[in-house]
Amino acid sequence: MYPKNFSDKLLLIRLKKKDPDAFAAVYDTYVTPIYRFVYFKVSSRQDAEDLTSEVFLKVWQYVTETEETIENLRALIYRVAKNLVIDFYRQRARSEYAAGDEVLDNVRDVRQQSLLNEIEAKVDLQKMEGVLRKLKDEYREVIILRFIEDLSISEIAKILDKSKGSVRVIIHRALKVTRELLNQNGK
Amino acid sequence: MENNFFQEIKKIRTEIKPRPEWVALSRDILLQQINPQKEFQPVKVGLGGYFSFVTQLVSQHVFEPVVVMLLIFATFAGSSLTINAAFYSMPGQPLYRVKLALEKTHAAMVISENDKVELKMEFAQKRMDELDKIVRQSDLTPEAKKKQIEIIVSEFKNNVSAASSHLTKLTEDIKKSEAAKPADSELTVRMAMTISDKTKDLAESFTANVGKIDDAEIKQLVTEAAQSAQATSVAAKQIADEAALPANEGAAGTVEGAENAGEAEADENASASSTPKVD
Numbered sequence: 181m182y183p184k185n186f187s188d189k190l191l192l193i194r195l196k197k198k199d200p201d202a203f204a205a206v207y208d209t210y211v212t213p214i215y216r217f218v219y220f221k222v223s224s225r226q227d228a229e230d231l232t233s234e235v236f237l238k239v240w241q242y243v244t245e246t247e248e249t250i251e252n253l254r255a256l257i258y259r260v261a262k263n264l265v266i267d268f269y270r271q272r273a274r275s276e277y278a279a280g281d282e283v284l285d286n287v288r289d290v291r292q293q294s295l296l297n298e299i300e301a302k303v304d305l306q307k308m309e310g311v312l313r314k315l316k317d318e319y320r321e322v323i324i325l326r327f328i329e330d331l332s333i334s335e336i337a338k339i340l341d342k343s344k345g346s347v348r349v350i351i352h353r354a355l356k357v358t359r360e361l362l363n364q365n366g367k
Numbered sequence: 368m369e370n371n372f373f374q375e376i377k378k379i380r381t382e383i384k385p386r387p388e389w390v391a392l393s394r395d396i397l398l399q400q401i402n403p404q405k406e407f408q409p410v411k412v413g414l415g416g417y418f419s420f421v422t423q424l425v426s427q428h429v430f431e432p433v434v435v436m437l438l439i440f441a442t443f444a445g446s447s448l449t450i451n452a453a454f455y456s457m458p459g460q461p462l463y464r465v466k467l468a469l470e471k472t473h474a475a476m477v478i479s480e481n482d483k484v485e486l487k488m489e490f491a492q493k494r495m496d497e498l499d500k501i502v503r504q505s506d507l508t509p510e511a512k513k514k515q516i517e518i519i520v521s522e523f524k525n526n527v528s529a530a531s532s533h534l535t536k537l538t539e540d541i542k543k544s545e546a547a548k549p550a551d552s553e554l555t556v557r558m559a560m561t562i563s564d565k566t567k568d569l570a571e572s573f574t575a576n577v578g579k580i581d582d583a584e585i586k587q588l589v590t591e592a593a594q595s596a597q598a599t600s601v602a603a604k605q606i607a608d609e610a611a612l613p614a615n616e617g618a619a620g621t622v623e624g625a626e627n628a629g630e631a632e633a634d635e636n637a638s639a640s641s642t643p644k645v646d
Contacts, residue, residue, distance in 0.1 A: 200398055204398060207394055207397060211390055211393075220383075229386075237401070309383070327376045328377070
């Protein structure tokens with residue numbers, strides 16, 4: 181973990197000095213995970229590409245202009261991505277995208293069961309992608325960050341601006357809902 | 368069952384990826400946007416930068432052994448930059464051969480094929496800059512000028528040829544490989560586009576210099592360099608186009624039918640801004 185943090189910190193110093201090579205290095209490192217993060221939040225690949233490009237431009241503008249100290253470059257990039265997606269949806273008609281919580285309402289709250297043991301063995305990629313898209317944004321974020329991008333609880337907490345305890349709770353709930361959706365899809 | 372869940376979700380990591388040609392194109396566009404003057408000169412982190420870096424780290428990780436490692440790194444990097452800064456020599460000067468040797472050593476130390484290509488293109492750009500300076504120099508005899516330009520053109524061709532060789536090697540390796548990965552084609556496209564764009568720019572710069580030269584032989588030399596760069600640019604563009612095609616077709620299939628779900632947070636967080644809060 182340390183070497184990654186250190187390389188990010190060196191990149192930050194070079195970014196602050198407006199070094200385009202540092203920007204290219206940041207882009208190369210984060211373009212795929214950020215694209216994936218955005219991809220599951222928007223409806224099309226085109227939107228994901230546009231937003232991903234914008235993320236890096238915003239990060240560049242922010243890092244080169246701010247006087248504040250930035251401690252975690254990765255957390256910053258994910259937060260820019262998250263905020264840009266929110267802005268993106270805010271600009272579009274709300275009615276089109278109001279289905280997220282309804283899906284959750286339909287999921288039964290089955291308690292006291294081992295969450296992951298309930299998840300079907302036959303899940304395939306398409307089904308998993310469909311389930312991820314049906315999840316509430318908060319749950320989808322933690323599933324992607326924790327299980328696809330392998331981020332630590334601490335890093336996720338920084339990105340989501342929540343305590344580690346809250347993140348653990350959200351992950352627990354997200355897994356539970358994922359299991360329920362997979363069961364529903366399997367029927 | 369747990370393992371299966373994690374295996375399936377990990378598959379998303381390998382399957383959901385941006386189109387390689389978009390990654391390469393977006394990279395170039397962004398670099399143009401942040402650096403419109405095309406001043407692709409790496410910023411050297413000075414002692415002040417390292418000092419503030421170390422201070423910040425010490426304040427965060429006091430007594431951690433890794434701080435010591437960082438100090439060693441800063442010392443090493445600082446001396447490397449000093450050596451680097453010493454070599455701004457021109458053809459005909461004693462240190463020029465040393466400069467070329469250092470470049471070759473630098474290239475040999477780079478592992479990534481993509482970085483090697485970037486480096487060779489950077490060296491080619493240096494040759495272009497050197498040519499520009501020599502053409503503008505009025506205190507040189509035509510013979511001396513010709514001799515220096517010969518060296519530059521020869522080295523320029525070597526750099527362009529080396530970059531093309533790396534690209535050709537990568538393309539052939541991918542063709543031979545039974546299961547080419549999307550990352551491979553992404554790398555090919557990126558390398559090819561880097562070579563294509565930069566050699567195109569260099570060809571234009573060389574051509575622009577031809578008009579400033581009176582001596583017919585020197586003019587011929589520079590024209591050859593321009594033609595060599597132009598030919599490389601065209602060839603690299605073709606490779607980029609070919610490499611992009613299969614990836615594009617494959618990528619499109621993964622998106623179709625993707626259904627959009629709710630974005631509850633977008634509604635909840637109406638005051639959200641794309642400018643982040645600082646950690």
